[in-house]
Amino acid sequence: MSKPESLVRFIPFEPVKSAPSGGHWTKKDLVDHVKTAMAVELGTLPIYFCALYSIHRDNGGVGSRARAHILSIAEQEMLHLALAGNMLCSLDGKQALYDKSFMPTYPSEILFDQIPMRLQPANKENLECFLKIEAPYMPPPVPPPEPVMFMAMDMAIEPKQFIPEYRSIGQFYNNVEAGIQELSAKDPNLFSGSRANQLRGSEFFDSKMTVIYDKVTALEALTTIVDQGEGSIGVPESHYTIFVDLYQQHKQWRCVDYVDEPSTASYKGKNQVAYHTIDRCWEGSVADGAGRKQLLRNIHQLMVEVLSPTAHVLVQQRIGNKFAAPCFEFYPQENELPLPPKQLFQGLKNEIDAAQKAIDPKNQDLKDTADAIGRIAFCLSNFKEV
Structure with a gap:
């Protein structure tokens, strides 16, 4: 079976x-x-x-x-x-x-x-x-051949096969x-x-x-x-x-002075965003036609309008006396197997929604961060399913 x-x-x-x-x-x-x-x-x-x-x-x-x-x-x-x-x-x-x-x-x-x-x-x-x-x-330079070793009755011993790493x-x-x-x-x-x-x-x-x-x-x-x-x-x-x-x-x-060994787990509760982007590539189900074009458009938007601004938001977030850094970890961390596409996309939207709610709109120091997260949310709202 x-x-x-x-x-x-x-x-x-x-x-x-x-x-x-x-x-x-x-x-x-x-x-x-x-x-x-x-x-x-x-x-x-x-x-x-x-x-x-x-x-x-x-x-x-x-x-x-x-x-x-x-x-x-x-x-x-x-x-x-x-x-x-x-x-x-x-x-x-x-x-x-x-x-x-x-x-x-x-x-x-x-x-x-x-x-x-x-x-x-x-x-x-x-x-x-x-x-x-x-x-x-x-x-590396090629060493000279080693002399052949002989045993009794002039029988040569084959050198042991060795595959170097x-x-x-x-x-x-x-x-x-x-x-x-x-x-x-x-x-x-x-x-x-x-x-x-x-x-x-x-x-x-x-x-x-x-x-x-x-x-x-x-x-x-x-x-x-x-x-x-x-x-x-x-x-x-x-x-x-x-x-x-x-x-x-x-x-x-x-x-920027990053935190040592950045991880999503260490950022929880600290009012910032963690984003993980995964591409779908080389799948026959979207090999040609309008579906493939939309997939490629989505990938471009993820790189330009989501990943990059999210990273720039992260590096502005203070963690103690240092700053956060992108983590590039598997999402979600508690899962061994990947999520289906719809569930993965919804998880991303949930992270962005949570980030928007965590920011005080009256805090002028976070205005640039709030604007960036708003642009990311707008971009995600325009994504089309493939």
């Missing part, structure tokens, strides 16, 4: 840790690596957004320029997540983003590099972590490329999954978005991820290069 679809879809996610045993790839190996790539790209988004929102805006000054640079990097990380999702779709794989086992938690360490990831301001310590995350991958994101992506090359040589229909369900350049990111249907388009997408992200050697606009420039300027802007 087959399992219900909801249980199949939400099998706990486990990232890959090393290349396939024996060095020979299967389609499942590649699918698991692409899912892990999605987790890598998703994991950097909250830490970059938290750094962005911490920088005080200064009307076009160095702080505003730093915010713009970090925003451009975050947008490219969203592109990388979308490209990895397209590749998974082309392989007929499935991975829900709205899944407690898949969503990143903080503080934690980014996969493979053991670099700490924390929801912190754009300070010296955090920018150093960003540089480590985005540093170009340099393959990935030590960096760059090493991981190098292996993804090797898997694509090997499997596509054996199976020309490897990337024959749905094109209609994939995100297209007319919807997001123009020419940088790639619909994947063969080895060439798969490698094109992978090159975009690697060159923009950790950066191949000599790529001037890579994330690493941008963070080097920001690191050298970090004393020139002011940051």
